[in-house]
Amino acid sequence: MKYQFPEAFWWGSASSALQTEGESQPDARGETTWDRWYQQQPTRFHQQVGPQDTSTFYQHWREDIALLKQLNHNSFRTSISWSRLIPDGTGEVNPQAVAFYNNVIDELLAQGIKPFITLFHFDMPLVMQQQGGWESRAVVEAFSRYARLCFELFGDRVLHWFTFNExxxxxxxxxxxxxxxxxxxxxxxxxxAAYHTVLAHAQAVRAFRAGQYPGEIGIVLNLTPSYPRSQHPADVKAAHHADLLFNRSFLDPVLRGEYPADLVALLQSYDQLPACQPGDAELIADGKIDLLGINYYQPRRVKCRDSAVNLQSPFMPEWLFDNYEMPGRKMNPYRGWEIYEPGIYDILTNLRVNYDNPRCFISENGMGVENEQRFNQNGQINDQYRIEFVTGHLKWLHKGISEGSQCLGYHMWTFIDNWSWCNAYKNRYGFVQLDLATQQRTVKKSGEWFARTAVDNGFNEEGDNND
Incomplete structure (x- = not known):
């Protein structure tokens, strides 16, 4: 059977500024929360490898974009670093950063690759964090200004914007x-912090609409379907609470322009509601998006609590449910995550049935594996497990599209092995292998497979494009 995808389907991958760019000298970018945390607690990072050790995209952008082209990408998502563009968060724009991002955007376009640009991918400028981070409305205003500057500088060529990643x-x-x-x-x-993030998102959407820029604006959410252990009412209620807190707390505001009433009631009952101000509701209503990016890695399986809450402990989501390990589940043992391919279909179905079937795409899906050198054959990583992971998810994605879901593309995390927050290089995710010592890039077997899949706009049953 051939799994054929719609015309003009977006085949590509995703990355972020902080995880790939490097070049964190004072003249190149301002300090982020990650730089400061690494200085304070280097042992929190795998093998004490910090955010200065990335895949050096700042130097190798032209070479890397040529590799994207070789892998037949027609689209690629990365982010702009707020602390590179405006080192102190609110002051002067860094001309070196403008030149760098212009070069990247222009080269992507020259190679026929649509740039998908995220404004915030976890890299809070330290100065902004010291002013309260997302707890501060002043930082929300600063982000709004940063977003406007990005639209002004790059909005003539970038037609797919995303306010936040996850x-x-x-x-x-x-x-x-x-x-x-x-x-x-x-x-x-x-x-x-969550509430102010929604306000910051809505401010950016409002600015985008006011500027009448071409293209569209959205957000990227990591959606983790919440599956109850059983259909017992207590388990179902536990799953509903997990869904409200971890999915719908962002999904409803950006698609419906308001919060779920039962989430508001739930937080109110525990005296955990954030402070609201006049005009907030209208602002959130203005933050409805054109395009939803969906990051899907794993499901969330929950059950009702079977022990009493310690009322002396801080209030936490786990007061409302327990995590559940389903017997017989398929695992990625390196990351400790369940692999559940139908989850991608369940997300699309939920959006189609309950959210008016928004335009969306899979903005991340991926499999991190430790010590991939084990699979080196004749100088190439034979990552058949990654090919199987992608094909398994694409089959369920195809089913969702065949039933009417408006899913427009699939982006894998990630193009090249990169630095990953506290895990550093423990697990490798790329289609392209990175040699940390030499910075040499080598396409893995999965990269060759993806290149064929993209050019064929699909694959056949075995996940083998050679038939």
Missing amino acids: PIVPVEGGYLYDFHYPNVVDFKRAAT
Whole structure:
């Protein structure tokens, strides 16, 4: 059977500024929260490899874009670094950064690759964090100005903008679960940061519309379907609560222009609502998007709690549910994540049935594997497991499209092995292998497979394009 995708389907990959660019000298970009955290706690990073050790895109952008072309990308998502463009977050624009991003955008276009540009991918300028980060409305205003500057500088050529990548992650990591700076554990502060992120998103959308720029604006959300252990009402309610907190807290504002009433009621019942101001509701209503990016890696499986909450502990989402390990689940053991391909179909179906079938695309999906050198055959990584991972997800994506979902493309995380937050280079995700010592790039077997799939606009049953 041939899995054929719609005409003009977006085949590509995703990356981010902080994970790829490097070049963090003071004249090149301002300090971010990641730079500061690494200075303070280097042992929190795998093998103490920090954000200065990236895949050097700042130097090798032309070579890397040539590789994108070789892999038959027609689209590529990366981000602009706020701290590179405006080193202190609010002051002068850095002309070197403008020249760099102009070069990247122009070269992508020259190679027939659509640039998809994200404004914020976890890299908060340190100066902005010191003023309160997303807890501060002043930082929301500063982000709005930064967004406007990006539209003015690059909006004539960039036709696909995204305000945020996975905005729930800095909230979870920075204010709940201690895996991002500033390492706070406080739900109310988390709720405030999340709420202000939605306001910042809506401000950027408003500015984009006011400027009447060509193209479209959206957001990239990591959607993790919440599956209850059973159909017992207590398990179903637990899954609903997880869905409200981790998916719908961003999905509803950006698609419906308002928060779910039951999420508001839930937070109110625990006295965890953020402070609202006049005009906020109208602003959020103005933040409805043109295009939704969907990052999908794993499902969330939950059950009702079977033990009492310690009322002396800080209020956490886990007061409302427990995580559940489904027997027999398929795992990526290196990342500790379940591999569940139908989840991608369930996301698309939910959007089609419950959210008026928005225009969307898969903006990330990927498989990180440790010590990939084991699979080196004649100088090339034979990552058949990655090919199987992608084909498994694409089959369910194809089913969603065949039933009417408006999914316009598939971007893999990521193009080239890159630095990954606290995991550094522990797990490799790329279609292209990166030799850290020499910075040499070598296309993996999956990269060759993807190049054939993109040019054929599909693949056949075995995931083998050679038949």
